[in-house]
Amino acid sequence: MSIEAIVFDKDGTLFDFAATWEAWAEAFLLRATGQDRARAQAIGTEIGFDLAARRFAPDSVVIAGTPAEVADALERHFPQLTRPALIGMLNEEAELAPQIEAVPLAPFLDGLRAQGLRLGVATNDAEAPARAHLLAARVLDRFDFVAGFDSGHGAKPAPGPLLAFCAAVDVDPARALMVGDSTHDLHAGRAAGMSTLGVLTGMAGADELAPHADAVLPDIGHIPAWLATRG
Incomplete structure (x- = not known):
């Protein structure tokens, strides 16, 4: 047929994938943590991202998940952000990511x-x-x-x-x-x-x-x- x-x-x-989303993950994590690389490295593990190596794990939620699912993994680390604000920040950085x-x-x-x-x-x-x-x-x-x-x-x-x-x-x-x-x-x-x-x-x-x-x-x-x- x-x-x-x-x-x-x-x-x-x-x-x-890698060229786009590794840059996105680094930019988001540093923005959300006020450029605190140690904290960004630790939080990155929640979404299967190694900031130091700039590499995703094969089972990272980012690979096939939605921004809402990524927010599920991250929101406990950012209690100062409402869920819509967190998803908004994820999407803002996604729009800026190199393609x-x-x-x-x-x-x-x-x-x-x-x-x-x-x-x-x-x-x-x-x-x-x-x-x-x-x-x-x-x-x-x-x-x-x-x-x-x-x-x-x-x-x-x-x-x-x-x-x-x-x-x-x-x-x-x-x-x-x-x-x-x-x-x-x-x-x-x-x-x-x-x-x-x-x-x-x-x-x-x-x-x-x-x-x-x-x-x-x-x-x-x-x-x-x-x-x-x-x-």
């Missing part, structure tokens, strides 16, 4: 659109930072649909955001493809009845993604060749 629409995860899929494209996005996305494919983004980030990142990369207008965890469709691994994408572009989920770098993405795609592709520009390895994907690719740049094999 031919693919008519593709929905992408954002971080670790469209953008390199390194997994491949040059504009020509890649233009190539997919030239094939008549409808495109979307479903991220567990908040919608506002997601749109800011896509706008900064000058590709927001290539997408027919953008949803974050706070857009009203739920969060991955539940299928709600993916089903909302299919409804928005009027494509049967069986003719849609979910592309992501985490098992959350692939579980959501399978639950929605979509084909699924894993990519290795996030933190998960091929052995972790393969059981839940139709294929695992080095990065999204290999998608056109994969689509061609489907006839």
Whole structure:
């Protein structure tokens, strides 16, 4: 069955995960602790981030979690902040985080659109930072649909955001493809009845993604060749 629409995860899929979120974690932790590196290092362990090494643990909540889930892990350390204020600070720093494209996005996305494919983004980030990142990369207008965890469709691994994408572009989920770098993405795609592709520009390895994907690719740049094999 031919693919008519593709929905992408954002971080670790469209953008390199480590380059973006290691900078975000450092900036947030230092801001929230008043530049106290020792305290920031200690609190970073709550979200699986080693400030000194500038590296996430493979099971970090940041990798596939929502800002609300990150706030759950952090809020006891910042009693002076209300929960909305803490989530707001997380999102503010997310909007400022540098974005390194997994491949040059504009020509890649233009190539997919030239094939008549409808495109979307479903991220567990908040919608506002997601749109800011896509706008900064000058590709927001290539997408027919953008949803974050706070857009009203739920969060991955539940299928709600993916089903909302299919409804928005009027494509049967069986003719849609979910592309992501985490098992959350692939579980959501399978639950929605979509084909699924894993990519290795996030933190998960091929052995972790393969059981839940139709294929695992080095990065999204290999998608056109994969689509061609489907006839």
